Amino acid sequence: MARTWGKDQHRLVSVEEAQAAVAEGIEPIGHEPIALEAAKGRILAAPVVAQDDYPAFNKAMMDGFAVRAADCATAGARLKVVGLVPAGGEWTATLGAGQAVQINTGAPVPVGADAVVRIEDTNIAGSEVTIATTVKPQQAVALRGSDRKKGQTILTPPLTIGPAHIAAAATAGAAMLEVAREVGVAIVSTGDELVTPGSARKAGQIFDSNGPMLAALVRQFGATPRYMGIVHDDEGELTARLREALCEPVVLTVGGMSMGTLDLVPRVFESLGVRWLFHGVEVRPGKPIAYGRGANGQHVFGLPGNPVSAYVCSWLFARMAIRGLQGFKPEPPPRIRAILSTALAPHRDARPAYVPARVWNDPGRGLMTEPCLWSGSADPFGLALANALLVRDDPTKPLAEGAAVEVLVTES
Ligand code: AMP
Numbered sequence: 241m242a243r244t245w246g247k248d249q250h251r252l253v254s255v256e257e258a259q260a261a262v263a264e265g266i267e268p269i270g271h272e273p274i275a276l277e278a279a280k281g282r283i284l285a286a287p288v289v290a291q292d293d294y295p296a297f298n299k300a301m302m303d304g305f306a307v308r309a310a311d312c313a314t315a316g317a318r319l320k321v322v323g324l325v326p327a328g329g330e331w332t333a334t335l336g337a338g339q340a341v342q343i344n345t346g347a348p349v350p351v352g353a354d355a356v357v358r359i360e361d362t363n364i365a366g367s368e369v370t371i372a373t374t375v376k377p378q379q380a381v382a383l384r385g386s387d388r389k390k391g392q393t394i395l396t397p398p399l400t401i402g403p404a405h406i407a408a409a410a411t412a413g414a415a416m417l418e419v420a421r422e423v424g425v426a427i428v429s430t431g432d433e434l435v436t437p438g439s440a441r442k443a444g445q446i447f448d449s450n451g452p453m454l455a456a457l458v459r460q461f462g463a464t465p466r467y468m469g470i471v472h473d474d475e476g477e478l479t480a481r482l483r484e485a486l487c488e489p490v491v492l493t494v495g496g497m498s499m500g501t502l503d504l505v506p507r508v509f510e511s512l513g514v515r516w517l518f519h520g521v522e523v524r525p526g527k528p529i530a531y532g533r534g535a536n537g538q539h540v541f542g543l544p545g546n547p548v549s550a551y552v553c554s555w556l557f558a559r560m561a562i563r564g565l566q567g568f569k570p571e572p573p574p575r576i577r578a579i580l581s582t583a584l585a586p587h588r589d590a591r592p593a594y595v596p597a598r599v600w601n602d603p604g605r606g607l608m609t610e611p612c613l614w615s616g617s618a619d620p621f622g623l624a625l626a627n628a629l630l631v632r633d634d635p636t637k638p639l640a641e642g643a644a645v646e647v648l649v650t651e652s
């Protein structure tokens with residue numbers, strides 16, 4: 241599939257072919273240790289193994305009394321209270337027949353005791369406790385190793401680390417986690433018409449919306465954006481900035497990829513050693529996207545300038561490269577089934593379409609979806625209403641209300 245620019249090289253590839261090209265030969269970026277408190281959102285790169293049994297001792301699950309179940313085969317047993325064991329404490333003697341030890345949730349059950357009776361089922365009078373119920377062995381006791389055994393795998397990579405993973409790792413005895421190194425993504429907006437959002441704007445100029453949007457998407461994909469600002473349609477300026485961008489393993493440029501006279505990006509990248517693998521995908525929006533590899537294997541995406549195109553292409557292609565480098569299988573974003581809440585007319589363009597849409601859960605019908613009102617790929621306002629992309633693999637086919645469709649959920 242490798243080819244360079246030229247007039248006769250306008251074959252569009254399918255979304256699947258494009259995704260296969262991105263995924264080809266991708267290797268995880270490498271890993272580093274990180275403290276638990278800083279691990280949220282990072283990608284686990286090595287298994288976390290239990291350093292001990294969990295629980296590490298027979299543990300009381302209730303506040304109450306540790307007893308010998310055999311003493312309480314009938315309700316109303318009267319036992320002598322011989323002590324108290326709080327959480328974090330220990331009862332070193334062996335519990336004898338006819339004895340009970342007051343115990344708190346989380347405390348180790350004394351040797352000799354085999355059950356815990358909750359305080360609500362007891363009556364205390366002086367140093368004697370009456371057990372109002374019958375008691376079964378192991379009642380309200382979590383046995384040593386009943387959750388996880390020493391050496392058992394607690395967390396399996398790759399996964400995006402969240403609060404519960406951190407709790408599991410800490411419980412298992414870990415203080416540090418091995419995580420994928422951060423995937424740096426250089427972002428370069430190109431075009432003479434662009435100015436930084438918030439700055440003074442002359443007639444004909446527009447704010448660079450793609451730069452900040454792509455930085456946010458990159459963060460959403462768990463990578464680290466390096467926004468390199470706006471570059472004018474000037475060969476010297478572009479060469480300097482793209483050379484710097486190629487220091488990162490992933491480069492996203494936006495705009496300047498078509499065949500216009502000022503569309504210098506492809507040529508400048510080539511002069512810096514990038515080999516293009518495709519330019520143009522059968523997809524709507526996003527057709528002009530180009531993808532290549534740098535001399536050091538960098539993943540270079542030339543994204544179309546229209547915001548919705550840049551957004552869709554980032555979801556379909558750039559995300560895969562980032563995920564592959566993070567150690568995930570480089571797979572397309574998951575498509576899930578939803579029910580259309582409105583009929584969709586056939587579209588004359590047969591290219592598979594990814595339409596900004598809303599999804600919501602209907603208590604009776606499950607996940608529902610409908611397209612947002614948008615005026616096309618240059619309309620970021622319609623996109624801002626969406627929390628999903630509705631997939632139409634063949635838009636020339638009309639879809640009835642109630643039809644099953646697939647969506648990519650983009651909200652997180
Ligand atoms: P291009 O891909 O350069 O032909 O641009 C297609 C359209 O997207 C044009 O209307 C551009 O002005 C617009 N565009 C290009 N880059 C950006 C950007 N960074 N932010 C917002 N719009 C852009």
Ligand code: MG
Nearest residue numbers: 431495496545
């Ligand atoms: Mg342009």
